[in-house]
Every structure is written in structure tokens, then in C-alpha cells.
Amino acid sequence: MSSWLDYTINGLIVGNVYALVAVGLALIFGVSRLINFAQGSIYLVGAYIGWVAVVQLHTPLPLTIILVAVVAALVGLIIERFGLRPLQNSVRIAPLLATIGISFVLDQLVMLTFSPNPRALPSQLPDVRFQIGGGTIGPLDLLIAGVGITSALLLFVFLRYTKLGWAVRAASQDRDAAMQMGVDVNRVNQTVFGIAAALGGVSGLLVGMYYNQIDTAMSLQATLKGVVAEVVGGAGNVPGAVVGSLLLGLVESYGIAVFGTSYRNLFAFLLLVVVLVLRPNGLFASARQAPPEPLTGTFIAPSRPVRIPRWAFAVAVALFAILPLLPVSFYVLQTLINAWLLGMLALSLTLVAGTIGQVSLGHAALLAIGAYTSALLSLTLNLPVGLAIIAGGLMSAALGTILISPSFRLRGHYVSIATLAIGEIVSLVILNWESVTRGPIGISGIPPLSLFGYDLVDPKAVYWFSFVVMVVLALLQVRLLGSHLGRSFRAIRDDDIAARAYGLSLNRYKSLAFIFGGFAAGVSGGIAAHLYSYINHETFNTQQSILALTVVILGGLGNVVGALLGAVALVGLPEVFRIAAEYRILIYGIVLLLLVRFRPQGLLGTI
Amino acid sequence: MSNINRRTLVKGSLAAAIAGTTISRAAFADADPILLGVSGPLTGPNAQYGTQWKQGFDLALDEITAAGGINGRKLAYTFEDSQSDPRQSVAIAQKFVSDPRIMMELGDFSSPASMAASPIYQRGGLVQFGFTNSHPDFTKGGDFMWSTSVSQADEQPLLAAYAVKKLGLKKLAVLHLNTDWGRTSRDYFNNAAKDYGAEIVVTEGYIAEERDFRSTLVRVRDANPDGLVLISYYSDGALIARQARQVGLKQVICAASSVYSPKFLELGGDAVEDVHVGTRYFPEDPRPEVQKFIAGFKKKYNGLEPDAFNAYSYDAMNMAAAVIRIGGTDRKAIRDAFAKVKDVPSVIFGTATFDVATRRVKGAMNAELVVRNGHFTVWDGKPT
Numbered sequence: 001m002s003s004w005l006d007y008t009i010n011g012l013i014v015g016n017v018y019a020l021v022a023v024g025l026a027l028i029f030g031v032s033r034l035i036n037f038a039q040g041s042i043y044l045v046g047a048y049i050g051w052v053a054v055v056q057l058h059t060p061l062p063l064t065i066i067l068v069a070v071v072a073a074l075v076g077l078i079i080e081r082f083g084l085r086p087l088q089n090s091v092r093i094a095p096l097l098a099t100i101g102i103s104f105v106l107d108q109l110v111m112l113t114f115s116p117n118p119r120a121l122p123s124q125l126p127d128v129r130f131q132i133g134g135g136t137i138g139p140l141d142l143l144i145a146g147v148g149i150t151s152a153l154l155l156f157v158f159l160r161y162t163k164l165g166w167a168v169r170a171a172s173q174d175r176d177a178a179m180q181m182g183v184d185v186n187r188v189n190q191t192v193f194g195i196a197a198a199l200g201g202v203s204g205l206l207v208g209m210y211y212n213q214i215d216t217a218m219s220l221q222a223t224l225k226g227v228v229a230e231v232v233g234g235a236g237n238v239p240g241a242v243v244g245s246l247l248l249g250l251v252e253s254y255g256i257a258v259f260g261t262s263y264r265n266l267f268a269f270l271l272l273v274v275v276l277v278l279r280p281n282g283l284f285a286s287a288r289q290a291p292p293e294p295l296t297g298t299f300i301a302p303s304r305p306v307r308i309p310r311w312a313f314a315v316a317v318a319l320f321a322i323l324p325l326l327p328v329s330f331y332v333l334q335t336l337i338n339a340w341l342l343g344m345l346a347l348s349l350t351l352v353a354g355t356i357g358q359v360s361l362g363h364a365a366l367l368a369i370g371a372y373t374s375a376l377l378s379l380t381l382n383l384p385v386g387l388a389i390i391a392g393g394l395m396s397a398a399l400g401t402i403l404i405s406p407s408f409r410l411r412g413h414y415v416s417i418a419t420l421a422i423g424e425i426v427s428l429v430i431l432n433w434e435s436v437t438r439g440p441i442g443i444s445g446i447p448p449l450s451l452f453g454y455d456l457v458d459p460k461a462v463y464w465f466s467f468v469v470m471v472v473l474a475l476l477q478v479r480l481l482g483s484h485l486g487r488s489f490r491a492i493r494d495d496d497i498a499a500r501a502y503g504l505s506l507n508r509y510k511s512l513a514f515i516f517g518g519f520a521a522g523v524s525g526g527i528a529a530h531l532y533s534y535i536n537h538e539t540f541n542t543q544q545s546i547l548a549l550t551v552v553i554l555g556g557l558g559n560v561v562g563a564l565l566g567a568v569a570l571v572g573l574p575e576v577f578r579i580a581a582e583y584r585i586l587i588y589g590i591v592l593l594l595l596v597r598f599r600p601q602g603l604l605g606t607i
Numbered sequence: 608m609s610n611i612n613r614r615t616l617v618k619g620s621l622a623a624a625i626a627g628t629t630i631s632r633a634a635f636a637d638a639d640p641i642l643l644g645v646s647g648p649l650t651g652p653n654a655q656y657g658t659q660w661k662q663g664f665d666l667a668l669d670e671i672t673a674a675g676g677i678n679g680r681k682l683a684y685t686f687e688d689s690q691s692d693p694r695q696s697v698a699i700a701q702k703f704v705s706d707p708r709i710m711m712e713l714g715d716f717s718s719p720a721s722m723a724a725s726p727i728y729q730r731g732g733l734v735q736f737g738f739t740n741s742h743p744d745f746t747k748g749g750d751f752m753w754s755t756s757v758s759q760a761d762e763q764p765l766l767a768a769y770a771v772k773k774l775g776l777k778k779l780a781v782l783h784l785n786t787d788w789g790r791t792s793r794d795y796f797n798n799a800a801k802d803y804g805a806e807i808v809v810t811e812g813y814i815a816e817e818r819d820f821r822s823t824l825v826r827v828r829d830a831n832p833d834g835l836v837l838i839s840y841y842s843d844g845a846l847i848a849r850q851a852r853q854v855g856l857k858q859v860i861c862a863a864s865s866v867y868s869p870k871f872l873e874l875g876g877d878a879v880e881d882v883h884v885g886t887r888y889f890p891e892d893p894r895p896e897v898q899k900f901i902a903g904f905k906k907k908y909n910g911l912e913p914d915a916f917n918a919y920s921y922d923a924m925n926m927a928a929a930v931i932r933i934g935g936t937d938r939k940a941i942r943d944a945f946a947k948v949k950d951v952p953s954v955i956f957g958t959a960t961f962d963v964a965t966r967r968v969k970g971a972m973n974a975e976l977v978v979r980n981g982h983f984t985v986w987d988g989k990p991t
Contacts, residue, residue, distance in 0.1 A: 003825055003828075003829050006822075006825045006854075007822055007825055010819075010821040010822045010825065011822070013821065014819045014821070014822075017819070108650065111650065111654060115655075115658060116650075116654035116655040116657075116658055117655045117658065117659075117870065118655065118842045118870060118874060119873075120873045120874050120876070122876070129853065135821065135825070135853070135854035135855060136853060136854065136855055138853070211818055211846055211849075212845075212849060212874060212875075212876060213818075213842060213845065213846060213874050215655070215842065216654070217652045217816070218818075221816045221818070252822070253821075253822040256822040256823055256826065257822060257825070257826065260811060260812075260826070261782075261811040261812060261813045261817075261820075261822075261823045261826070262785050262811070262812045262813065262814065264813075264814075264817070264822075265814070329701070329702075329705045330701040330704065330705045331698060331701040331702035331705055333701070334697055334698045334700075334701035334702075334727075335698045335701075338694045338697070338698060341694075342694075431785065431814070439785075439790065440785050440786050440787050440789065440790045440812075441742075441787050441790055441791065442718065442719065442787055444722060444742075444744040444747070445744065445747070448726065457726070457730055459701060528693075528694075531697070531723075532693050532697065532719070532722070532723030532726075533722065533723065533725065533726050533748070534718065534719065534722035534723055534725070534744070535719065535723075536718065536719055536787060538717065538719050538786075539693055539719045539723075543692075571694075574695070575698060578687065578688070582649050582650060582688065584650070584688065585650045585651075585690075
């Protein structure tokens with residue numbers, strides 16, 4: 001029985017750690033309705049500034065905290081001023097992409113400055129331990145709890161009782177009305193970003209000290225857990241974020257207690273999905289609270305797509321089709337094969353995210369389902385590879401649609417968070433369901449691509465195969481978009497209430513979109529599995545989901561040609577930047593930011 | 608040639624502009640070095656390992672050059688960043704295969720990235736020398752796949768013998784990274800430990816991003832083991848040791864050789880005191896190849912102590928040089944040379960000779976260390 005006390009205490013301790021990030025995320029979401037993916041990077045910057053202060057400058061703890069808070073707040077202000085403010089009148093999704101780009105840039109800068117090796121960040125507090133239950137806690141636990149709870153309380157008071165706080169809340173409820181009432185919305189945003197960034201930086205410092213370890217990979221994990229905690233508590237609700245974090249910590253700890261360590265994150269993400277489905281505004285939303293997203297779809301603003309003449313398509317397709325006959329290296333072909341595979345995924349995502357407005361952040365899961373289905377069928381049942389890939393597409397369509405269906409009632413950012421969670425759940429199930437998926441060992445010896453008994457191993461053959469599959473899927477999708485189905489999809493995206501009033505069944509159309517999209521993604525995953533010959537749970541990871549979304553936004557939401565163009569660009573750019581070695585991801589991040597800045601509706605525009 | 612020049616040039620100017628750091632392989636003065644391709648992570652979540660590889664490679668290359676190169680020609684490598692991502696490693700594979708200057712490929716780091724590229728190397732007839740690829744199926748990819756990664760079938764029984772026979776532990780809790788490496792290692796360890804008469808009371812697999820182990824350690828405590836076994840890398844190993852001591856677990860801790868790094872001591876602090884580590888070499892090891900490696904490394908990197916990954920890459924570069932000395936500059940002859948090369952001096956193996964059937968090297972050296980006063984020292988046989 002005493003173990004349960006220990007699990008509870010441990011859950012609260014780690015929840016405490018999550019709370020620091022979640023509070024900052026909640027604050028920013030509360031004002032700008034933006035999930036700030038760069039919060040984890042500010043946390044990283046804070047940790048390394050702390051390292052410089054503690055190890056190089058030997059500052060005492062209070063000074064360290066102030067220094068970190070000031071520098072992090074400055075970084076936050078710079079992000080707000082140069083990364084996000086220029087985008088405030090553009091599509092709602094542009095700032096989201098901008099924060100992803102900013103996080104690339106910040107993470108890379110830290111890595112280039114400090115090297116990717118982990119470093120020790122010694123705690124400056126006396127090393128005394130207090131016995132609680134079967135374990136102990138130290139002064140840092142108390143300090144982290146103190147900072148988390150105090151900052152949540154201070155923010156609560158600030159938002160409720162000060163004039164600037166009122167302005168913040170007014171701006172979050174209705175930006176235009178607040179401006180008419182004379183609220184300086186830019187100053188409000190600055191204040192919020194400054195506070196949130198300072199908090200993020202200090203949390204990085206404290207968590208680094210807590211584990212005596214900082215490394216450049218800590219950023220994404222912090223963001224993921226922070227987002228989960230924040231949404232569980234109710235996006236934008238600062239005290240809710242603290243409670244959500246503690247709850248997340250407890251669920252993880254009890255999950256470990258009952259099922260073992262490797263199930264930990266499974267429970268974190270299941271909690272998120274359950275909360276989203278049952279109480280989409282978070283556990284602590286009041287009934288009176290306005291819906292967190294506008295009722296009609298300003299999330300994805302329509303824009304005028306770039307018209308490309310038909311003959312140009314024909315020429316482009318013909319050029320790419322004869323490319324292997326020209327003297328190009330296999331490296332170029334392989335890079336384009338990657339682009340075509342990513343292109344299929346992007347077709348899927350642009351339909352789901354662009355055309356019907358369900359922005360998915362877990363699309364790599366569909367790849368994984370298709371890949372595992374195809375690999376296992378061809379290995380265990382000796383199914384011909386061509387059929388196995390089609391079966392992978394069908395399985396991905398079916399399973400993907402079933403998994404996503406509980407979140408059909410969600411809107412805007414909530415869909416993204418739910419799909420992010422579902423993507424993580426799929427990956428964790430693959431890791432843990434060893435009797436079928438072979439767990440972390442993965443599946444090796446997957447037969448190569450073949451068609452009617454002929455192995456396609458020559459890069460030219462693989463190129464043509466993937467290119468033809470992609471073109472066929474793209475043409476089907478163009479046909480779909482031109483039909484009444486396509487019009488219904490767009491009607492649902494643009495105004496789901498009006499669409500419903502017209503008698504469109506939202507769930508049915510969303511399912512149809514996911515079935516088609518799931519098939520394309522599953523086929524892409526299946527081809528990849530046979531191309532790689534080995535896959536495991538890490539082959540299709542969160543980074544790929546984020547990459548796919550970047551491709552789709554870059555190309556123009558819902559835009560079929562845009563998706564393919566985006567895929568070629570985002571596979572090609574990092575390869576082109578190879579001459580810059582370690583700096584290439586940094587350059588890639590900067591290019592991404594510039595594109596979002598000057599072309600927020602995507603290269604070819606939303607259709 | 609133009610590619611390398613441009614690469615070095617851009618890299619050099621960028622580095623000079625941003626950090627002012629020096630580039631180690633700057634001089635390509637004498638014509639046409641023999642070129643190796645390295646595919647590995649320089650950015651992304653595994654970037655630290657790519658950086659460690661480079662240190663080992665560069666040291667080995669310095670020594671090879673000082674000894675007159677390969678029949679008078681210089682040996683050099685070009686490092687392509689794959690981020691340990693299979694999509695990028697396959698593109699790099701095509702690049703290397705279609706570049707006639709590349710004689711052999713080294714890497715990649717993670718199994719998904721390495722093994723996705725294997726079919727391309729196999730069909731392209733370029734040796735993929737995966738010196739950290741412990742996945743049991745890696746060398747089954749074809750006869751162009753060779754590995755000097757210490758087979759876990761070799762290493763884990765040694766660790767089990769240390770824990771069970773030498774330290775007398777009878778009830779073990781095993782914590783392992785839930786990756787292909789961690790899983791394979793765990794199975795070999797558990798089987799060996801059981802053969803030696805110990806009982807495995809609990810096994811817990813954790814994912815690489817895990818930072819918090821408190822609840823896991825409650826499970827461990829409730830299983831009431833007399834020793835903890837960590838099949839971990841140094842960063843997670845240090846975290847577990849710290850948290851184990853913080854929650855009041857006082858059992859003996861035994862760790863796999865992959866924690867052998869000065870970083871383990873730095874990150875773990877007092878908590879890793881008395882941790883037992885089975886390793887392949889140690890600083891006071893009298894073997895000449897070890898002394899040469901450690902002295903050279905400290906000299907080149909301002910007193911930095913080398914770790915396990917540095918040693919793997921140092922050995923790999925020396926092995927590559929030895930193979931090319933026999934095979935010359937023909938890719939197929941290089942593959943055949945792997946079967947001919949004998950008794951190459953090695954930090955990890957003493958002398959390395961490939962087993963032609965498995966395309967791996969057997970018989971890793973063994974040293975039993977313990978952390979005392981913040982240093983790895985040879986275990987004196989006293990219980991802790």
C-alpha cells in the first residue's frame with residue numbers, strides 16, 4: 001500500500017516539472033490562440049543560459065534565475081516582434097508554422113554553440129533530502145513546485161485584477177473589439193510573450209538542475225508533454241494547466257505502476273484523447289465559456305490559388321517521367337523517390353487538413369500502419385508485394401479512420417492535438433505489441449518492391465513505380481476535389497454550421513476524407529517499407545508528421561500540385577544544403593520562416 | 608573532387624564566420640586521397656554520437672597519415688549528415704554508391720537508418736561497415752555488410768558473469784533502453800544471468816527520451832532485488848543512478864559498457880560512485896594500442912578522456928585502413944579483404960579478425976571497472 005503513496009508522490013513531482021512548461025503555453029494560447037511550438041526551445045535556451053551562468057560565471061542562484069528570465073524574455077520578445085507580429089493578419093495557421101520554424105532555428109543555434117553533447121548543470125541548492133513515504137524529495141522539488149504554483153497564482157491575479165491583465169483577457173476574447181476600446185494589442189502580446197518566455201527559460205534551468213543534465217534533444221519532449229498538460233487543463237486556462245500537469249504526472253505514474261515503464265507515454269496520450277473527446281474545452285472549462293475556436297472557419301483562410309495552365313502540368317509530368325533516361329545520378333533519383341513518397345503523404349494530409357480542415361499532426365501513424373501491414377503480410381503470408389501495399393493502404397484507411405473518428409467533433413487546434421496524440425499512441429502500440437510488430441527489434445528482411453513477379457530493385461524502376469503511383473493518386477484526388485464530394489468537403493471546412501444546415505453529415509464526409517487520405521498515406525508507408533527492407537517503431541516518427549504538415553502548408557492547403565511541389569522542395573532543400581554540413585538544418589529553418597513570412601497562404605495558395 | 612573542395616570551403620567559411628572553430632581535415636594538398644564515406648547523425652536527436660565518431664576518426668587519420676598513409680596515399684573521409692533518418696540515409700547511400708571515389712562506407716548510427724540503406728550498398732557493391740550496428744540482422748543484409756560492433760551475445764554474458772559470479776548478486780533488476788540494441792542485450796543478459804544461477808526479479812524497458820525514473824524505481828524497489836543492472840547509454844544511465852540514490856535505493860549497480868564515458872561521471876556526480884561497469888578497455892590498461900589511443904586522444908582534444916563511442920570510431924578507421932591496405936582501391940577487392948585481414952590492433956578487441964560466416968568480430972576484451980572517487984578504476988575485488 002505504501003507503494004501507492006510513492007507512486008502518487010512521484011506523479012506529483014514529475015507533474016510539477018511539466019507544469020512549468022504548460023503554464024507558459026497556456027498563457028500564450030490564452031491570448032493569441034496559438035500553440036507555441038517554440039516554447040520548448042525557449043526552455044532549452046534557458047537551460048543553456050543557466051549552464052553558462054552557473055558553470056562559467058559562478059553566479060548565485062537568485063542571480064542565475066534573474067539572468068535566465070531576462071535573457072529568455074528577450075528571446076520571447078524577439079520571437080514575438082519578428083516571427084509572429086508580421087503574421088497577425090494572415091492565415092491563422094501561419095503563426096503555428098512559424099513557431100515550428102523558430103524552434104528549428106533556436107534548437108540548431110543552441111546545438112551549434114554548445115555542441116550536442118549532454119552537459120551537467122549542477123544544482124546550486126544544498127543537497128538535503130526529506131523523507132516522504134518510501135522515497136525522498138529535495139529542495140529543488142520544493143522550488144519547482146513553488147515557482148509553478150506561484151507563477152500560476154501571480155498570473156491569475158494579474159489577469160483578473162490588473163488593468164493590463166484585463167487588456168490581455170479582452171484581447172484574447174475579441175481582438176478587434178479590444179482594439180476599438182483602445183487596448184494596445186501589440187503591447188499585450190509583447191507582455192504575454194515576455195512573461196511566458198521568462199517562465200519557459202526558468203523552467204528549463206530548474207529542470208536541468210533537477211536532472212543535472214541538459215541536452216539539445218530536451219526541447220521537443222518538453223513541448224509535447226507541456227501541450228498535453230495544457231490541453232488537459234483547458235487550453236488557455238493558467239491554473240488549469242497546473243492541475244492538468246499534476247494529473248498527467250499521476251496518470252503516467254500509475255500507468256507505470258500497473259503496466260510497466262514502457263507504457264508510460266501511452267497513458268499520457270490516452271488521457272489526452274479521453275479528455276478531448278469528453279470535455280473538449282479541458283477539464284476546467286466553465287459552461288459559460290465561449291468556444292475556444294471561432295464558429296466559422298477562419299482557421300484556414302481562403303486565398304486565390306495560383307493558376308497553372310494544363311499544358312504546364314503535362315510538360316512537368318512528362319519531364320519527370322523521362323528523367324531517369326537522362327544522365328542523372330541515382331542520388332538525384334533516390335532523392336526524388338523520397339519526394340514522391342512524401343508527396344503521397346502530403347496528398348493525404350492536404351486533403352484531410354486543407355480540403356476538409358482537419359489539421360493532423362499525427363499523419364506518420366498512417367505511414368506506419370501501411371508499412372507494418374504491408375511488411376507483415378508479405379513476410380508471413382507471402383502475399384505478392386503489390387497486393388500487400390494495397391492491403392497496407394486499405395488497412396491504413398480503415399484503422400486511421402476508426403482511430404480518428406472520436407475527434408471528429410473537435411475543431412481547429414484541438415484536432416491537431418488529438419491527432420498528435422493518436423500518432424504517438426500508434427507508435428507506442430507498435431513498440432509494445434511485440435507478438436505482432438516484433439517491438440523494438442523491428443521487422444527486417446522485408447522483400448523488395450516487385451510487380452507481377454519482377455523485382456524492382458533498380459533505382460530507375462523504383463522511381464517510375466513511385467512516380468506513377470503518386471501521379472495516379474494525385475489525379476484521383478483532383479477528380480475528387482472537382483466532384484460534389486470536394487465541394488462538400490470545402491463547405492464543411494469553411495463553415496461547418498452552414499454545411500450542416502444544408503444537410504451535410506459532417507462525420508460521414510470527414511470519414512470519407514480520412515478513408516481516401518489514409519489510403520494514400522498507407523500506400524506511401526507500404527512502398528517505404530519494401531524500399532527500406534527494415535522498419536521499426538522509430539522509422540515513422542513525429543518529425544515526419546511535422547514535416548508532412550510543413551509540406552502541405554508550404555504548398556498551399558488543399559492544393560494538390562502545391563503538396564507535390566512542397567514535397568519536392570522540402571526533400572530537396574536539406575539535400576541542397578548538404579554542402580553546409582551541420583548548418584543545413586539551421587538554414588532550412590530560416591528558409592521556412594522566410595516562406596511563411598512572405599507567402600503564408602503557401603506557394604500555390606489554398607484551394 | 609570539386610564537391611569536397613566546395614564542401615570544405617563553405618564549411619570552413621561558415622564556421623569561421625559563426626564560431627571561429629578550426630576544421631580538422633582541411634588539407635587535401637596531395638592529389639587524390641583514398642576516400643571513405645561516412646553516413647551518420649550530425650544534427651537531430653542523435654547528433655552527439657556523430658560528433659564523437661568524428662573525434663575518433665580524426666585521431667586515427669592523424670596517426671595513419673603520420674605513418675605514411677596507405678601506400679603513400681592519404682586516407683580521408685566525407686561525412687554526410689543523415690540525422691539517423693532512413694529517408695536521408697538511403698539518399699546518402701545512392702550518393703556514395705554512385706561516387707567512384709568512395710571506397711567504403713562507414714555507419715549509419717541507428718538501425719532503421721543503417722538497415723534501410725543496406726540493400727542499396729549491397730546491390731551497389733559498396734561495403735557498408737557498420738561499426739556500431741549491433742542489431743543481430745545487420746550483417747544478414749548481404750556480403751557487403753561488415754561490423755565490428757561488439758556482439759551482444761559476447762558482451763552481455765561477460766557483464767552477467769561480473770554481476771553474478773564476481774559480485775555475488777542473486778536477485779537482479781534489469782533496466783534497459785527499449786530499442787533494438789537494449790532489447791537484444793537484455794535477452795542475452797537475462798539468459799546468461801539465469802545460467803549463472805541468478806534470478807531476474809524485474810525487467811523494465813524505457814524509451815530513449817525518458818528523463819524521470821522515480822516510478823520505475825518504485826517498481827524495482829518492490830521487487831526487492833539485490834542489484835540493479837543498467838543496459839543504458841551514459842546519459843540515461845546517469846539519470847537512473849542519480850534517481851535510484853535519491854529515492855533511497857542502496858543496491859549495487861552494474862552497467863553495460865555503453866555508459867563508459869567521462870560524461871557518465873560528470874552527469875551522475877556522487878550517485879555513480881561505486882557503480883560497476885564491464886568495459887572493453889580502461890585508462891591504465893597496459894595494452895600498447897590502448898595507451899597509444901588514450902595518450903593520442905588526450906593530446907589532440909585538450910586532455911579530454913575518450914569514451915566508448917570514440918573508441919569504436921577510432922578502431923573502425925584503423926580497421927578501414929587495414930582493409931584498404933590489402934584490398935587496394937577496388938570495391939569488390941575491399942570486400943574480399945575483410946575476410947583476409949588478420950589481427951588488426953584494436954582498442955576494443957585487442958586484435959580484431961573477422962569471422963567470415965557472421966561478418967563480425969568475436970572475442971571482445973573485458974575489463975571490470977568500478978567508479979571510485981569519481982574515476983573509473985579497475986575493480987579490486989572488494990565488495991561495495
